[in-house]
Amino acid sequence: MRKFVVGFLMVLVAAFYFSEVVVQLPWSGVTNFDPYYWQAQHILAQGTIFEGLFGYVPDSKSLGGVKVVPAVCESYTVSEDGLTYTFYLRKDKRWSNGDPVTAYDFEFAWKRAASPETPTLPLWASPVQYIKNVYDCKSGAKPLDELGVKALDDYTLQVTLSRPMPSFINMLVLGGAMPLHRKTVQEHPEDWWKPEYFVGNGPYVIESFTPNYEIVLVRNKYYVGDFPGNVDRIVLKAGGLGLQQYLAGEIDAVFITAVGDYVFALKNKQLSKELHEESGVQWVGYEITRSLSPVFDDIRIRKALAMAIDKKVLTDIVLGGMAIPTHAYCSPDSEIAEAVKGIPYDPEQAKKLLAEAGYPNGKGFPKVKFYITGASDPVAEALVDQWKKVLGITFEIENIESGQFSTLQWSDFVPWAEPGVCTIGGPVNWQDSGSLMQTADHTFWYYDYPAEVRQKLYELREKRESVLREEGGKTEEEWKEILNRAQELWEKWQEVVNSEPDEFLKKYFLLLAPGELTFIEQINKLYEEWKKATTDEQKIQLWRLAMRAIYNQEYSLVVYTGMNPTNREARRLWARILYSPYDEAVEYAKKLQQLCVDLAYEVPLYVQKVVYLAKPYLKGIVPYKFSWGPTFFLFKYLTVEK
Amino acid sequence: MNSEPWDFPGLLLNMSNGVVDMRFLKFLLKRLLTIAISMVVVIVITYVLMWLAPGNFFELQRVRDAIARVTTPDDPAYQATLKGFEERYGLNNPLWKQILMYLKGAVVFKFGPSFSDPARNIEDLIKEKFPITFTLALSSILFALVVGVPLGILAALKKNTWIDYTAMTVSVIGVAIPSYVVAVFLILIFSIYLGWLPTSGWEGIRTKILPTIALALGPLASVARFTRVSLLDTLNQDFIRTAYAKGGDDRTVIMKHALRPSMIPLVTIIGPQMAYLMVGTVWVENIFRIPGLGQLFANAAVTRDYPLLVTSTFILALAVMIMNLIVDVLYAILDPRIKLD
Numbered sequence: 001m002r003k004f005v006v007g008f009l010m011v012l013v014a015a016f017y018f019s020e021v022v023v024q025l026p027w028s029g030v031t032n033f034d035p036y037y038w039q040a041q042h043i044l045a046q047g048t049i050f051e052g053l054f055g056y057v058p059d060s061k062s063l064g065g066v067k068v069v070p071a072v073c074e075s076y077t078v079s080e081d082g083l084t085y086t087f088y089l090r091k092d093k094r095w096s097n098g099d100p101v102t103a104y105d106f107e108f109a110w111k112r113a114a115s116p117e118t119p120t121l122p123l124w125a126s127p128v129q130y131i132k133n134v135y136d137c138k139s140g141a142k143p144l145d146e147l148g149v150k151a152l153d154d155y156t157l158q159v160t161l162s163r164p165m166p167s168f169i170n171m172l173v174l175g176g177a178m179p180l181h182r183k184t185v186q187e188h189p190e191d192w193w194k195p196e197y198f199v200g201n202g203p204y205v206i207e208s209f210t211p212n213y214e215i216v217l218v219r220n221k222y223y224v225g226d227f228p229g230n231v232d233r234i235v236l237k238a239g240g241l242g243l244q245q246y247l248a249g250e251i252d253a254v255f256i257t258a259v260g261d262y263v264f265a266l267k268n269k270q271l272s273k274e275l276h277e278e279s280g281v282q283w284v285g286y287e288i289t290r291s292l293s294p295v296f297d298d299i300r301i302r303k304a305l306a307m308a309i310d311k312k313v314l315t316d317i318v319l320g321g322m323a324i325p326t327h328a329y330c331s332p333d334s335e336i337a338e339a340v341k342g343i344p345y346d347p348e349q350a351k352k353l354l355a356e357a358g359y360p361n362g363k364g365f366p367k368v369k370f371y372i373t374g375a376s377d378p379v380a381e382a383l384v385d386q387w388k389k390v391l392g393i394t395f396e397i398e399n400i401e402s403g404q405f406s407t408l409q410w411s412d413f414v415p416w417a418e419p420g421v422c423t424i425g426g427p428v429n430w431q432d433s434g435s436l437m438q439t440a441d442h443t444f445w446y447y448d449y450p451a452e453v454r455q456k457l458y459e460l461r462e463k464r465e466s467v468l469r470e471e472g473g474k475t476e477e478e479w480k481e482i483l484n485r486a487q488e489l490w491e492k493w494q495e496v497v498n499s500e501p502d503e504f505l506k507k508y509f510l511l512l513a514p515g516e517l518t519f520i521e522q523i524n525k526l527y528e529e530w531k532k533a534t535t536d537e538q539k540i541q542l543w544r545l546a547m548r549a550i551y552n553q554e555y556s557l558v559v560y561t562g563m564n565p566t567n568r569e570a571r572r573l574w575a576r577i578l579y580s581p582y583d584e585a586v587e588y589a590k591k592l593q594q595l596c597v598d599l600a601y602e603v604p605l606y607v608q609k610v611v612y613l614a615k616p617y618l619k620g621i622v623p624y625k626f627s628w629g630p631t632f633f634l635f636k637y638l639t640v641e642k
Numbered sequence: 643m644n645s646e647p648w649d650f651p652g653l654l655l656n657m658s659n660g661v662v663d664m665r666f667l668k669f670l671l672k673r674l675l676t677i678a679i680s681m682v683v684v685i686v687i688t689y690v691l692m693w694l695a696p697g698n699f700f701e702l703q704r705v706r707d708a709i710a711r712v713t714t715p716d717d718p719a720y721q722a723t724l725k726g727f728e729e730r731y732g733l734n735n736p737l738w739k740q741i742l743m744y745l746k747g748a749v750v751f752k753f754g755p756s757f758s759d760p761a762r763n764i765e766d767l768i769k770e771k772f773p774i775t776f777t778l779a780l781s782s783i784l785f786a787l788v789v790g791v792p793l794g795i796l797a798a799l800k801k802n803t804w805i806d807y808t809a810m811t812v813s814v815i816g817v818a819i820p821s822y823v824v825a826v827f828l829i830l831i832f833s834i835y836l837g838w839l840p841t842s843g844w845e846g847i848r849t850k851i852l853p854t855i856a857l858a859l860g861p862l863a864s865v866a867r868f869t870r871v872s873l874l875d876t877l878n879q880d881f882i883r884t885a886y887a888k889g890g891d892d893r894t895v896i897m898k899h900a901l902r903p904s905m906i907p908l909v910t911i912i913g914p915q916m917a918y919l920m921v922g923t924v925w926v927e928n929i930f931r932i933p934g935l936g937q938l939f940a941n942a943a944v945t946r947d948y949p950l951l952v953t954s955t956f957i958l959a960l961a962v963m964i965m966n967l968i969v970d971v972l973y974a975i976l977d978p979r980i981k982l983d
Binding site for chain 1: 686725726727729730758759760761762767770824829830833834839840841842843844865928930931932933938941
């Protein structure tokens with residue numbers, strides 16, 4: 001009997017101490033576990049099933065609510081020219097099968113991404129795109145050995161970039177920067193990610209995977225490093241009715257995306273206690289259409305429009321409380337927004353400005369449009385209503401097809417568009433310096449020119465497109481002409497560059513083309529290739545490329561000689577943002593966002609809230625807010641309170 | 643009736659000695675050929691429609707993921723990605739060539755990878771998911787028959803009583819309310835208020851009950867109505883009167899004589915109902931998070947995942963056509979008049 005009691009107690013104690021902690025969460029969009037694909041698994045790769053040189057930790061004031069800190073990397077140095085990074089890796093990190101994580105694993109993974117044999121891996125979503133010779137490797141022109149990444153020994157990784165990229169380390173958190181277990185990937189090149197083969201280096205590994213249904217994660221027993229949470233097993237469930245699953249107790253946390261669900265949760269006594277709200281990362285607002293019309297060239301009109309909007313009505317009534325007003329191009333509680341002064345809601349001042357611009361009470365204001373897509377847009381309707389009431393301006397709502405709408409939002413010039421506005425937002429993929437402006441860069445790329453310069457730019461753009469349908473460049477004479485013209489443009493360009501007092505703009509922006517070669521180098525390279533070309537088709541193709549480069553250069557020339565002073569200032573700041581380390585870039589972003597807000601071509605209105613319900617015992621939830629979100633991530637923080 | 647002989651396979655089926663007539667094989671062959679030609683037409687139409695529709699996978703992704711910000715069309719990163727993408731999927735070929743390549747693969751049931759999951763081939767996805775959707779559809783149709791037929795019989799026998807009215811009202815509601823609305827109500831009642839069954843999933847028998855009912859309700863209503871009308875029709879016929887005259891009681895007459903001929907029209911509706919069910923699974927699978935074909939196909943349409951979209955049309959069209967073929971054959975076996983003619 002005593003034996004029995006002791007045995008029973010032991011079982012009880014064991015059950016209490018060793019009971020598994022399981023959390024069930026909603027999650028969808030994973031097709032496989034290759035982190036280099038731009039599918040939902042790249043989020044899972046970021047610090048859950050993989051761990052990069054760097055990783056995210058929660059930080060509410062930063063862009064996306066996260067901060068970049070070293071993970072596998074222990075320390076690193078950058079060469080003076082900003083091109084060579086040397087990473088020193090931690091020696092205690094292990095793969096889930098016990099192998100050490102080495103610099104060779106990174107080299108292998110990055111070379112795989114740059115290889116011509118993986119054409120569908122999206123390079124743009126990976127820091128590998130900045131590594132030297134990457135495009136030549138990808139096209140097969142150079143062997144992979146010439147890619148600028150090399151493991152010097154087991155724990156030292158040297159990376160050479162094609163041009164300076166101070167926020168390079170901020171990209172090293174991405175799925176497209178993760179190390180891969182060499183042996184596994186070599187043995188099963190197609191399906192190494194399947195649970196039966198998978199070897200990861202994150203705090204969790206995959207136990208099972210049913211596509212579109214369920215992913216089960218369990219602790220990686222070889223994981224070394226910070227692990228604040230206590231969850232042994234995470235079941236990620238795809239699809240279904242989230243709120244209902246939560247109510248039935250089948251999942252422990254769920255995102256609320258519909259206003260109906262939100263209101264239901266707010267009114268429910270129990271649920272309202274389990275509701276968490278944070279501001280999202282993507283701002284939404286409107287922008288002036290990029291027609292060639294001068295209607296909105298007067299800043300007083302643009303400011304009047306912005307001042308006539310009561311954002312509270314939008315967020316609390318139209319959007320049912322699921323949004324927060326913002327005055328900057330980011331979440332209103334971020335450190336950038338705190339430094340930016342927005343355009344206030346001031347109907348009287350708005351009326352006054354419009355009258356000063358020559359349209360008292362909107363009298364005689366030209367016909368303008370509000371473009372929308374989809375079935376309806378309540379935000380557009382609310383704005384049109386407010387503008388009508390306050391300013392007396394009537395915007396006609398026009399519904400256009402989604403493809404056309406995306407052209408309207410993103411193209412540099414849209415000649416078919418009538419003067420008016422459309423909605424615009426700033427999606428963010430990751431936290432590098434370039435993301436800090438979140439689409440507010442339209443202001444200085446597309447708008448801030450005198451009308452005649454805009455016309456000229458539009459013509460050049462048309463020429464650049466039409467050259468793709470023309471034929472030429474078959475004779476030596478034509479090329480001589482191209483070379484002369486290129487030389488002439490290059491000299492004029494040098495004048496522009498030399499007269500630019502700002503070192504940043506000069507050094508990084510004006511001297512280098514978007515690729516790895518300068519304009520004149522590009523033309524010469526094309527000419528050399530042309531001499532070797534054998535077929536007419538090849539020759540015409542090279543001629544087209546050369547002509548495009550020429551029009552691009554001419555375009556830049558017109559831009560930099562014809563822009564407004566505010567635009568020049570904006571570009572100087574932009575160069576500083578791109579070519580400063582992230583923390584410094586934030587400071588410049590504050591100034592540049594202010595400049596763009598003041599110009600009122602793009603007006604931020606609100607940020608969608610990230611809302612989720614979580615059971616009271618569940619702590620340490622980190623929402624992922626960048627593209628593909630909102631969802632949960634950084635699972636090593638998850639804690640269940642017993 | 644002036645129809646070609648192959649319209650009535652029953653004429654050609656010699657069931658009495660269990661040997662299949664050569665003319666039946668000819669009929670079958672002819673029908674299969676028609677199916678093949680129809681499939682080609684379906685694929686060509688789907689391809690052309692997609693080609694005409696504005697917007698594409700890459701552009702949608704570009705805008706949604708703000709590649710628009712990090713890249714310009716001249717940007718090497720964008721160019722390299724686009725080029726790799728086009729080459730992998732043969733999008734740089736003219737449309738007719740793309741269609742031919744697709745057809746060539748479809749013959750041996752190879753569809754290549756989808757846009758959104760470049761690491762796996764579509765046929766593997768389908769092989770993985772088809773059994774799930776098939777189980778769901780089949781169990782729903784069985785449920786519809788098991789409940790619908792007795793309901794129809796009951797309504798017919800108790801014609802113009804409150805039983806009849808109730809049964810028919812219920813079936814009108816069943817036809818009128820789409821499966822996804824039924825699904826939500828079922829979840830609310832049985833999972834949340836009563837807490838008897840899980841809201842979703844596809845493991846064990848308990849998770850399968852609600853989706854089966856949600857999907858079955860529409861066909862069930864149709865089956866009940868058809869059974870009722872058909873049985874009433876049969877009961878008015880001469881041979882029933884004769885059966886009664888010979889002294890048969892209700893039970894014998896209905897079960898032995900009336901029911902079998904009344905079931906024949908049912909067979910004709912089961913085919914289309916099965917097709918209707920396949921479409922219904924798109925909703926039901928999404929609501930109950932069942933990892934079947936419906937979920938896969940719905941995603942394809944939303945993301946403009948063309949290879950997957952064409953293949954889903956291909957599979958659904960094929961399923962409907964094969965179902966119709968089976969119904970035709972069954973019809974011949976079941977209908978004694980056709981056989982004896």
